[in-house]
Amino acid sequence: MTSLYRNTSYLMSITERPPVMFVRGAGSYLYDEAGLAYLDWMQGWAVNCLGHAPDIVVAALARQASTLITASPAFHNLPAIELATLLTRHSALDQVFLCNTGAEANEGAIKLARKWGQLHKNGAFEVISFDKAFHGRTIAMMSASGKPGWDTYFPPQVPGFPKAQLNDLDSVKALIGPQTVAIMLEPIQGEGGVNPASLAFMRGLRALCDEHKLLLILDEIQTGCGRTGTLFAYEQYGIEPDIMTLGKGLGGGVPIAALLAKQHCSVFQPGDQGGTFAGNPLTAAVGTAVLNALLAPGFLENVELRGQQLHDGLSQISHDLALGEVRGAGLLLALELGAHIGPQVVDAARRNGLLLNAPRPHSLRFMPALNSTEREIRDGLRLLRQTLEHVLCGQATAQV
Template identity: 35%
Template sequence: MVNSKIQAAEENLIHVYNRFPIALDHGEGMYLYDTEGKEYLDFAAGFAVSGLGYDNKELNQALKDQIDKLYHTSNLYFHESCGEAAKELNRISGMDRVFFTNSGGEANEGALKAARRYAYTKKTGRYEFIAMQNSFHGRSFGAVSVTGHDSYREPFEPVVPGVRFAEFNDLDSVKALVNDKTCAIILEPLQGEGGINLATQEFMEGIRKICDENGILMICDEVQCGMGRTGNMFAWQGFGVKPDILTMAKAIGNGIPVGAFAMTEEVAKYSLQPGDHGATYGGNPLACTAVKTVIEIFEREDIVGHVNQVAPYLTKKLDELVDELDCVVRRKGKGLMQGIEITKPLAEVNKKTIEEGLLIIQAQGNVIRSVPPLIVEEKHIDEMIEKLKRALA
């Protein structure tokens, strides 16, 4: 049965994903199940999306209730869930104004446009961006243009001009690129796709200082590292370094397609104006219901507190793997966004973890990325470690 479903998909879809040979059927909590009933412990969370895991009854019911009322309308009209979601998202993110999109890539596109529009309104003549090597910001032209991997950009060149790349965690390399045309610096406080690379306190503070001294906007991409994953609702809060523009997606909707970019009142006042930007489905009632409900559950269940309670155990167990297995070189990351660099081929390890009933994903630098649902418990970490050990043996 599974093979027929996979074959049907292969025959009708454009082959842009290196899919694993699994046809998933349903999920519950920390586990996913395929069409043959096999159980998989999920330490990928749909690329850090399913923070609340699978089949959360409260979220399910809220979405069902909203579907019965209204799930799409033109953005020319207000609807209650959009206003509530925006208010709550601004409150937990520390920002002032928000625009809803359908994905993280779209959120980053909006952030880039907002930065250029700000410079245009202020008549600064600035239009260039400084981005980071090993960064990842999405697949659209603007997002690809600020992504620090040649392999992502080269097939689509010429990409958007005016982008320069600095070395992550190297302030001098950033300073060397700043000029009177620089309008914004974009970075992930914790790089995901690029290899689970955590910014240093000095680097974050240094970027903020460079921006303040030169009239440059600081954009933090928290599409993956935001919404509780690092032990704060958003990673910038752990550094105490507030950006001018913040992008987010993934876990804010727990699987419902939604993203957002938020900004300070200052940036909002001088950047995007009516007609400058839009999204037909952005901020639709269903997506906004997901956002406000996810925030309600996060706060009531103290998901961030749980992350801070269980993350040290994950850190400890991954560090033990480094000490125990020759093929595990090092651990890196923060909170429930961690990675281990290995010397074995990742494709081979992935195949074995699937056989073991464990779902993992990779990152640049031969890194196994560990981004489980934020409801993970120590028993799940123990189970993951045992399965991973067998796969790495």
């Protein structure tokens, strides 16, 4: 690679990036230019559900790329129909709109809810969302999100998204009015710090929606596609959403997302929704391959086992080092650090060969590949312990 292509100033500055340059990925590992391996417990923020460059994704891309990459959303294609069929057969939803990103799927969910409100609820349009929620980076989805400070980024915000508090049913009830059409939330707030909705709260929301004729929208972009140990997180609550969005893991590293709805609220008509690359056969073929892998016998059981192994290991580390709570489900977990040292831990872990994410300065988020092995989880816990001991020792020395 010549020096001409090492000048990062040509890229817009949208995030702080470390100096390391990754050139290859395989399974649970990323490799830099020097050939050093890093155990990746970010996996593209839960995107690479089968790890880096999985054979089934490579094969699906090659096979479909040699046949039909895209035709137009104006025509049917077989991979899109196959993926939509799989998604509906294995969920409680009835129809699917395939798109490209989670934010796009969530935008579609809001549009669908508002269209339903026009038809069945006197034009109601407000969607109750939650403090610390994250639904994407479009203007509307930033308004729907409850990430601190986002209301000042690109004002004015899009109206119609009053904020309640997660696991506080009374805060939701207080916001329901004649303009309310839906309630939207993540079963586990990923970017907010891996904050799970409680069983009682989720069931309470379903009851509220039924009582007030509202739609329940579940953003399963991060929790869906096996991440929490079941194909979809809603299955663990014993309830069904009216609308659900998927993304991230659905493509195993390839950009694809989906908006799913029950028949009674699937009210789009021609012209209401679309997108140049919506439902293109290339990514739909990959989505089908990934979903079939997740549905293979024993796959989700391994997610549960590795999730329990990771949870137990994190709990032991927390106990030994006097840290905080371990929370989440499956292979979407967080560890409270008890101090704002998250960025320091992430930096030290990378230097130690482990890639982590700190969604909040006081917590770490863990999103390993869903097909991680027992040994890989054990190795990651060892590297994490070493890193935390090093950082905490430095903190203690600095205070002396």
